[in-house]
Amino acid sequence: MRHTDVLVVGAGPTGLFLAAELALSGVGVRVVERLEEPDPTIKAGSVNVASAEILDRRGLLPAAESVQRRLLASAGTFAREGAEREDGQLDGLERAYRRFPVVGHFAGMLFRDDLVDQDDPALAAHTAVANGVLVPQRDLEALLAEHCARLGVEIRRGVEVRGLRGTGADRTGGADDTGVVVETSEGDMTAAWLVAADGGRSVIRKQLGVAFDGTDPQMVGYQAIADFADASGLKRGWTWTPRGVYSYGPVPGRILVARFAPQPADRNAPVTLEELQRVVREVTGTDVTLTGLRGRATRWSDNARQARTYRHGRVLLAGDAAHVHSPFSGQGLNLGLGDAVNLGWKLAATVQGRAPDGLLDTYESERRPVAAWVLNWTRAQVALLRGDEQTAQLRSLVRDELLTVPGAMNRVVALSSGIMQRYDVAEEPVPPVGSVAGDVELASGGRLADHAHDGRFVLVDRSPDGRFGAVVRPWEDRIACVSDPAADASLPSLLVRPDGVVVWAATEDAATVDADARTRLDAALRRWAGAREACPSAPGR
Numbered sequence: 001m002r003h004t005d006v007l008v009v010g011a012g013p014t015g016l017f018l019a020a021e022l023a024l025s026g027v028g029v030r031v032v033e034r035l036e037e038p039d040p041t042i043k044a045g046s047v048n049v050a051s052a053e054i055l056d057r058r059g060l061l062p063a064a065e066s067v068q069r070r071l072l073a074s075a076g077t078f079a080r081e082g083a084e085r086e087d088g089q090l091d092g093l094e095r096a097y098r099r100f101p102v103v104g105h106f107a108g109m110l111f112r113d114d115l116v117d118q119d120d121p122a123l124a125a126h127t128a129v130a131n132g133v134l135v136p137q138r139d140l141e142a143l144l145a146e147h148c149a150r151l152g153v154e155i156r157r158g159v160e161v162r163g164l165r166g167t168g169a170d171r172t173g174g175a176d177d178t179g180v181v182v183e184t185s186e187g188d189m190t191a192a193w194l195v196a197a198d199g200g201r202s203v204i205r206k207q208l209g210v211a212f213d214g215t216d217p218q219m220v221g222y223q224a225i226a227d228f229a230d231a232s233g234l235k236r237g238w239t240w241t242p243r244g245v246y247s248y249g250p251v252p253g254r255i256l257v258a259r260f261a262p263q264p265a266d267r268n269a270p271v272t273l274e275e276l277q278r279v280v281r282e283v284t285g286t287d288v289t290l291t292g293l294r295g296r297a298t299r300w301s302d303n304a305r306q307a308r309t310y311r312h313g314r315v316l317l318a319g320d321a322a323h324v325h326s327p328f329s330g331q332g333l334n335l336g337l338g339d340a341v342n343l344g345w346k347l348a349a350t351v352q353g354r355a356p357d358g359l360l361d362t363y364e365s366e367r368r369p370v371a372a373w374v375l376n377w378t379r380a381q382v383a384l385l386r387g388d389e390q391t392a393q394l395r396s397l398v399r400d401e402l403l404t405v406p407g408a409m410n411r412v413v414a415l416s417s418g419i420m421q422r423y424d425v426a427e428e429p430v431p432p433v434g435s436v437a438g439d440v441e442l443a444s445g446g447r448l449a450d451h452a453h454d455g456r457f458v459l460v461d462r463s464p465d466g467r468f469g470a471v472v473r474p475w476e477d478r479i480a481c482v483s484d485p486a487a488d489a490s491l492p493s494l495l496v497r498p499d500g501v502v503v504w505a506a507t508e509d510a511a512t513v514d515a516d517a518r519t520r521l522d523a524a525l526r527r528w529a530g531a532r533e534a535c536p537s538a539p540g541r
Helices: 013-024 049-057 061-080 089-094 137-150 203-208 273-284 328-351 361-383 389-402 406-417 467-475 515-528
Strands: 002-009 029-033 154-157 161-165 180-184 187-196 212-215 219-228 237-241 244-248 254-260 290-293 298-301 304-307 315-317 457-461 479-483 493-496 502-506
Touching: 002 013, 002 180, 002 328, 013 029, 013 137, 013 328, 029 187, 049 061, 049 328, 061 137, 137 154, 137 328, 161 203, 187 203, 187 328, 203 315, 219 273, 237 273, 244 273, 254 273, 273 290, 304 361, 328 361, 457 467, 467 479, 467 515, 493 515, 502 515
Parallel strands: 002 029, 002 187, 029 154, 187 315, 457 479
Antiparallel strands: 161 180, 180 187, 212 304, 219 254, 219 290, 219 298, 237 244, 244 254, 457 493, 493 502
C-alpha cells in the first residue's frame, strides 16, 4: 500500500491549494481526483478580494493579474458591442490600479463603483490585489495545479475513492496512530490524515455518516458559454422576469439562467443543448436559438447545507464537502480557499508534532461560523430573485433606496469581498487583531505579503530597537521576522499567521513599550506557533 502523510481527495481549488500549503511546510501529500481531466464546466467567474490576497501571500498574484488582463481584453470588447452599459463594472476593473475592486452583485443588483468610497479605511487597506480578482475558476485551477507541480505535489487523476477503513476514520471521532486506509480504483492507499475536498456530493462525508443539515432547493439554475444564432433579444447584465432571472455576458456567449422549479429527476444527467435552450426561452421570454455549447453546461440549485462536524477522527472536510449553497457571487470558491488556507498550516503543524494543544480544533471553530454566514448571504439573495410582484417591490426598495446610499454600498461590497471576517484569536482582541492583514506596506520597501510566500508566520517588528524580534527568536524556524522601524509611531508591529490573520499587534507608545507587549507576543506565539523548541525546517528554508 502506498502511504503518505496527508491524502487529499479532490483536485478542485480547495484541494489543490490545501495540498500546496502542506507541501510548503514539508509535509508529504498526495492528491487523488475522480476526473481524468480538469472539469471544463463553467463555474465561478472571479475570486473575491480575500481570495486574491491568499494568492498574493503565496506569490501567485502576478499569475492572477495575467489572467485578468486576458479576460478583460475579451470581455471588454464584447461589452462595448452593446448599446447599453448598465453596470460600469468593466470600466472600473480596467482602471483598478491600487483601488478597491468593485466587482460582483447581490441578487443580480450590481455593485456600483461610483457609490463606493475608496477612502473608507476598511477598503483602503485591501487594494494591492485590485488587478487580480477577475480569475475564473477554471483558470484558477490551472494556476494552482502549476503551483502544486512546482512544489512536487503528486496529483493522480482518474482515481475513484470507493471506501475507507481503519480506526483513524471510526465513528467515535477518535484518532490514533494507525491513520486511514482509503480504498480506491488503483488499490488501497494509506495516510496519517485524510482531507475530503470531493465536492458537495462527497463520497467520504456520506460514508462517514456526517449529517448535512440545511434547507432544500427551490431553484434550478444553468450556466454555460453558448453560441447563439441571434442573441439580440437578450439584455446584457442581470435581468429579472416573472419566470426567473438571467444574466448574459460579460464573457462572450456566457449565459446564466435560473427559475423556481422542481429539481430534475436525474440531477446527474448532462445538460443538453435542447434542455438549456428550453429553459433560456422560458425564462427570458424570447425565441433565441442556441446553436452549440463551448465546453459543458452546468446545472445547479440553491441547496444550502453544512456538515454538522468538519472532523471525524483523522478525516477532515473542506470546501463543498463541508458546505454547499447557491453559486451567486461565486462565494463557494472563495469559501473553499478560505478553508484551505486556514487548515493547511494547522494540519501541517499537527502532522509534524509541533502543534499547540487544540490547534487543529480551531479549524472548525473558526470556519464553521464563516460558512454559516455565507449560507445565509446566499439564501437572502435567492429570496430576492422571485418573480412575483411583492418580491419585485422588495427588490426595487433594496436596489433603488438602500443600495444607492454610499455607506450601504461600501458595507455590502466589503462583506461580499470577504475582508470583514473576524476570528477569536486573543483574550483581549484590539483591532487589527483577529482580522485579515490586508496590504501592509513596509518602510523599508515592499509589503508584508512579500515575506509570506513560504507559508510561515510573519512578524513585522516596527520597534526602534528590535525588541519584538528578540522575543520570536526561539521560533525562527517557523517565523519570518521583518525588521521595519517606522517613523510613524501609530503604525503597529504585527504577528500574522500563515493564513494572513493578525494574532498580535502593538504600537510604539507608553502603553505597549513595556513588558506587557512582549508578554502578549509570547502568549500569541505559544497559542498559535507552539512550543519554543525548534522543529525541523521545511525543505528549502
